Amino acid sequence: xxxxxxxxxxxxxxxxxxxxxxxxxxxxxxxxxxxxxxxxxxxxxxxxxxxxxxxxxxxxxxxxxxxxxxxxxxxxxxxxxxxxxxxxxxxxxxxxxxxxxxxxxxxxxxxxxxxxxxxxxxxxxxxxxxxxxxxxxxxxxxxxxxxxxxxxxxxxxxxxxxxxxxxxxxxxxxxxxxxxxxxxxxxxxxxxxxxxxxxxxxxxxxxxxxxxxxxxxxxxxxxxxxxxxxxxxxxxxxxxxxxxxxxxxxxxxxxxxxxxxxxxxxxxxxxxxxxxxxxxxxxxxxxxxxxxxxxxxxxxxxxxxxxxxxxxxxxxxxxxxxxxxxxxxxxxxxxxxxxxxxxxxxxxxxxxxxxxxxxxxxxxxxxxxxxxxxxxxxxxxxxxxxxxxxxxxxxxxxxxxxxxxxxxxxxxxxxxxxxxxxxxxxxxxxxxxxxxxxxxx
Numbered sequence: 523x524x525x526x527x528x529x530x531x532x533x534x535x536x537x538x539x540x541x542x543x544x545x546x547x548x549x550x551x552x553x554x555x556x557x558x559x560x561x562x563x564x565x566x567x568x569x570x571x572x573x574x575x576x577x578x579x580x581x582x583x584x585x586x587x588x589x590x591x592x593x594x595x596x597x598x599x600x601x602x603x604x605x606x607x608x609x610x611x612x613x614x615x616x617x618x619x620x621x622x623x624x625x626x627x628x629x630x631x632x633x634x635x636x637x638x639x640x641x642x643x644x645x646x647x648x649x650x651x652x653x654x655x656x657x658x659x660x661x662x663x664x665x666x667x668x669x670x671x672x673x674x675x676x677x678x679x680x681x682x683x684x685x686x687x688x689x690x691x692x693x694x695x696x697x698x699x700x701x702x703x704x705x706x707x708x709x710x711x712x713x714x715x716x717x718x719x720x721x722x723x724x725x726x727x728x729x730x731x732x733x734x735x736x737x738x739x740x741x742x743x744x745x746x747x748x749x750x751x752x753x754x755x756x757x758x759x760x761x762x763x764x765x766x767x768x769x770x771x772x773x774x775x776x777x778x779x780x781x782x783x784x785x786x787x788x789x790x791x792x793x794x795x796x797x798x799x800x801x802x803x804x805x806x807x808x809x810x811x812x813x814x815x816x817x818x819x820x821x822x823x824x825x826x827x828x829x830x831x832x833x834x835x836x837x838x839x840x841x842x843x844x845x846x847x848x849x850x851x852x853x854x855x856x857x858x859x860x861x862x863x864x865x866x867x868x869x870x871x872x873x874x875x876x877x878x879x880x881x882x883x884x885x886x887x888x889x890x891x892x893x894x895x896x897x898x899x900x901x902x903x904x905x906x907x908x909x910x911x912x913x914x915x916x917x918x919x920x921x922x923x924x925x926x927x928x929x930x931x932x933x934x935x936x937x938x939x940x941x942x943x944x945x946x947x948x949x950x951x952x953x954x955x956x957x958x959x960x961x962x963x
Contacts, residue, residue: 523701525675530596530818531808531853539675542700547708550696551667555713557693558638558665566621569661572690573620576657577613579688580606587680591649592809594676596818596854599810601647609653615947620661623950633954635663636739637715640708642729644671644721645745651720652681654948655741656695662953664716667708668697671721673821675699710736716953721745741952747782747872747902751891751917754788756907757929762796764905764932769880770804770816770858782874783882784891790884794862797880798843801858819854819877828856831875835861840868845879872898888917895921905930 523541528534542550561569580587588602595602625632639659643651648670659666670677681697700708708714709732719729720743733740748768752761765783785793807814819825825848832846845859862882863869869881871894885891895904902923908914911928918926 525672525699527594527673527676528822529593529853530820531855533822533853536594537676539678539699542698542704544704547698547700547704550693550698551708551711551713553693554665554667554696555638557691558635561660561665561691561694562635562637562663564663566624566661569663570617570620572688573613573617573657573661575688576684576690577610577617579684580610580613583684583687584610587649587684589810590676590680592817594674595648596809596820597646598814598817599812602809605647605650608647608650609657612653612657612947616657616661616950620658620950624662630960631956631958633662633951634957635715635954638665638667638713639716639718639953640667640669640705640714641718642669642705642721642725643719644725648674648677649680651743654743655718655720658948658950659718659953660695662950664953665694666696667714668695669700669705670697706732709733709738714738717741719743739955741948744901747898749782749784749895749898749902749904749923751895751904751906752783752785752789752793753888753906753908753910753913753917754786755909755913756789757909758789758792758796760929760932761907762793762800764907764930765797765880766800767932770801770878782871783880784885784894785882786887786891787884790862790882794843794860794882797882798860801844801860804858806855806857816855816858816878819856822854824876825854825856828875828877828879831870832859832861832879835863835868835870835881838867839863839865840870840881866894888913892917892920895923898922900924903927 525539525541527536529536584603584606587606588599591597591602591605592599641655645651652668656666678697678699685695709717716739717729717733718741719726722745726742726744730740730742750765804815805813806816809817829848836842840861840863843860843862845857846861847857849855849857856877859879860882861869864884866883869883871881871883874881885894900922904921904923904926906914906917906926906928914928918928
C-alpha cells in the first residue's frame with residue numbers, strides 16, 4: 523500500500539510514502555512499548571518538562587508548521603497559524619496544571635497510566651486533533667502511536683521533526699503510516715493498553731466495535747452537527763454573519779460542515795438575499811494566500827461527491843441560490859453554495875456534505891424546528907437567533923442538543939480549532955485506570 527499526498531490547490535502530487543511493513547511495524551511497536559513502560563516511571567515534573575519543550579518547539583516553528591499544514595490540508599494559513607498556537611497553549615496548560623489533576627502518591631485510590639495507546643485522527647485541524655489527545659496522554663504517563671488520516675502522509679514527517687525538536691524520548695510517540703488491517707492488528711495486540719479516535723461518526727463506530735471486541739478502553743471525540751435556528755423576530759445581520767463564518771469561511775475544506783440552517787418564513791427571504799450577496803464577495807485562493815477567504819477542499823473526489831449530493835437535492839426540488847457547479851480550474855476548489863427548500867431532502871438535511879455549502883430549510887414555526895431536531899443525535903450544537911430571549915430559552919430547553927446558544931457572538935467560533943476552556947479539555951483520568959490500595963490494620 524502507498525500513501526499519496528496532494529496539494530489541494532492544484533491537484534499536484536506532493537509525495538508518495540510506503541506503508542510500514544509488518545516487520546517494521548513490529549519493531550516500532552516493541553520500541554514504543556518499552557518507551558511507554560519507562561515513561562510511566564517518570565515523575566509528573568519530568569512529564570511537565572517534556573510538555574513545556576513541546577510548547578516551545580511549536581511556538582518556535584509556528585510559521586513553518588502552519589505553511590506545511592495548509593499546503594497539504596487546504597486549510598487557510600490564518601487558521602493553520604491559530605491551530606499551531608492552540609497546540610502550544612494545550613501543552614502549556616497541562617504542563618502547568620497536570621500534576622494537580624492527579625491524586626497524591628499516598629492516596630488509597632490512584633490513577634495509573636493505560637500504558638501504550640493507539641490514537642487515530644481524521645478530520646479538521648490534524649495537528650490539533652493529535653495534540654488534544656497526545657498532551658493529556660503524556661501527562662498521565664502514557665506512550666502513544668499516532669495514525670493520522672490517510673491523505674496526510676506528509677504530516678507524519680512534520681510530526682516526527684517536531685517531536686525530535688522537543689527531545690521527546692525515542693519511541694514514546696510514534697506517528698505511523700499503516701493500513702486499516704494493521705490498525706485492527708494493533709488493537710488486538712496486548713501491548714496496546716488503550717485507544718483513542720477523533721473524527722467522523724462512521725470511523726468512530728468502527729473503532730468502537732474493535733475496542734469492544736478486545737475489551738480495550740476507548741476515548742471517542744466525534745464530529746458534532748451544528749445548526750443555526752433563525753426565528754422570524756431575529757436580528758438579521760449577526761445571524762447572516764454567523765452562518766457566513768461557520769459554514770463558509772472556516773472548516774469548509776473537511777468532512778464535517780456546519781451547513782444546517784432552519785428558518786421561519788417571516789425572515790427567510792431577506793436572510794437568503796443578504797447571505798447570497800455576501801457569498802458573492804468571498805475571495806477564493808490558495809490557502810497560503812493571506813487574502814484568500816476560501817480554500818480548496820481537502821481530498822480528491824470530494825468535489826464530485828458534493829456535486830452529486832447537490833444534483834440529487836435539486837432533483838427533489840431544492841433551489842440553488844448561488845454556486846453549485848464544478849469550476850473549470852486546477853485543484854479541488856468549489857464555489858460557495860447556498861441551497862434552499864421547504865422539505866428536508868431539498869436541502870440535504872440532516873447530512874450536509876462537506877465543503878463551502880449551506881442548506882437553508884424553511885420551517886413553519888418553533889414546533890416544526892423542534893420536531894426536525896429531535897431526529898438528530900444529542901451531541902450537537904444549536905445557535906438560536908431571536909429578540910425574544912424567553913422564547914429562545916424555551917426552545918433551547920426543549921432541543922435534544924448538549925449545547926444551545928441564544929444569540930451568540932457570531933465571531934466566537936471564527937477560528938478553528940476553537941479556544942480550549944478548562945471544562946472542554948480531556949480529563950487526565952480518561953487516560954488512566956483507577957487503582958485502589960487498601961491496607962488492613
